[in-house]
Amino acid sequence: MPLAEYMALCLAHPRHGYYTTRDPLGAGGDFTTAPEISQMFGELLGLWIAQAWVDMGAPRGAVLAELGPGRGTLMADALRAAGRAPGFAEAVSPWLVEISPTLRARQARALEGRGAQWAERVEDLPEGPLLLLANEFFDALPIRQLVRAGGRWRERAVRLDGQGRLVFGLGAVVPWQADEPDGAVVETCPAGEAVAAWIGARLAAQGGAALIVDYGYAARAPGGADTFQAMRGHAYADPLAAPGQADLTAHVDFAALARAAEAAGAAAWPVAGQGLFLEQLGITARAQTLARAAARPAPAGGSRPPTPPPTETGRAAAVTAEDPVEAIVSAHRRLTHPEEMGTLFKVLALTGPGQPRPPGV
Incomplete structure (x- = not known):
């Protein structure tokens, strides 16, 4: 198929x-x-x-x-x-x-x-x-892959081999207009x-x-x-x-x-x-606000009330670190740094x- x-x-x-x-x-x-x-x-x-x-x-x-x-x-x-x-x-x-x-x-x-x-x-x-x-x-969403083989474009397909395993194969010839060398793959x-x-x-x-x-x-x-x-x-x-x-x-x-x-x-x-x-939308300023709120010591005799808007640092902490400030810094980097998700x-x-x-x- x-x-x-x-x-x-x-x-x-x-x-x-x-x-x-x-x-x-x-x-x-x-x-x-x-x-x-x-x-x-x-x-x-x-x-x-x-x-x-x-x-x-x-x-x-x-x-x-x-x-x-x-x-x-x-x-x-x-x-x-x-x-x-x-x-x-x-x-x-x-x-x-x-x-x-x-x-x-x-x-x-x-x-x-x-x-x-x-x-x-x-x-x-x-x-x-x-x-x-x-x-x-x-x-x-499902993609098509077209593979250049023998000077023609063919649909990439999935089929069964002789041992009943799924493997990639080439299907029908496709009238795709692009001059590429054999082995080229086009995804749509x-x-x-x-x-x-x-x-x-x-x-x-x-x-x-x-x-x-x-x-x-x-x-x-x-x-x-x-x-x-x-x-x-x-x-x-x-x-x-x-x-x-x-x-x-x-x-x-x-x-x-x-x-x-x-x-x-x-x-x-x-x-x-x-x-x-x-x-551009201000993620660094927001991270600094969250970090300041997370670092603020709790008052004696009770827990610290939430700072509006809510500072849900536990989500990032659960993913990256136990310390909430470190978690915010780590989340900021992960979302924005070129070596992470930024680029x-x-x-x-x-x-x-x-x-x-x-x-x-």
Whole structure:
């Protein structure tokens, strides 16, 4: 079968799919995302959303949607931060696009009392100005791989060998127009481009802003690259070894997403590295505030009351260190440093036509 079909079945099969049967996040799962590393990430994205809403004229009836919302951590942090903008909480309804019953249950607990609602597809979101977040969503959408072999482009496929093991093979010849040497690999993500086109059309018709954060590249390099990979137990794994038991992903082609959204009528702003984007939004100042609050000694005879907004240092501490100040410093580095997530992870901002340039890009 084509690689895209294999990937879709492994991840989204209703009974055996990776995402439909488990909570894959955290120390007991297979990977950790930025919202689970530190509250700072979700807070800053929430402030970004609030600013976009203000720039639109603070419309009522806006839809705040997150694609692939994990445990609901990002949405919870974003709502807490964005809610500091006067009128935001009353004007915006939160929606989560999620197919996993297991993760929906986790999200419901994280967002209890926030009025959250769920949809299975972006097309099911209600009408209204759209404010959209997608963190590590597009990397898990099925990709096609085209391989140059014998002077022709052929679809990469998954098949059984003589011992009944899954192996890669070459399928049908594809009429792809690109002059590359034999061995070159081109990856495309039709599902991702379709979602980006839907977002672009929605922003063009009803206004709003979208923020896509993921790992990938701003433009495809000549000759392409094979970025298809599997993660299991926080380590790289063979993507064919245990179907439905490992996270399958590929690097995101941000240029392709931008083209799809622009063709549908939205404005696509220059792709930024996650580190620079978060620095532009003030992550260092926020980290310093959290560190000062964490380092303050508790008063005699009682525990220290929380400093508003809440300083949830325990999340970062559980991931990186026992000392809360060290945990905040470590989380800041992990989110922003070029050797961590700062460069590989990128940010694409989309807006309705004629709207102001959003912050950070």
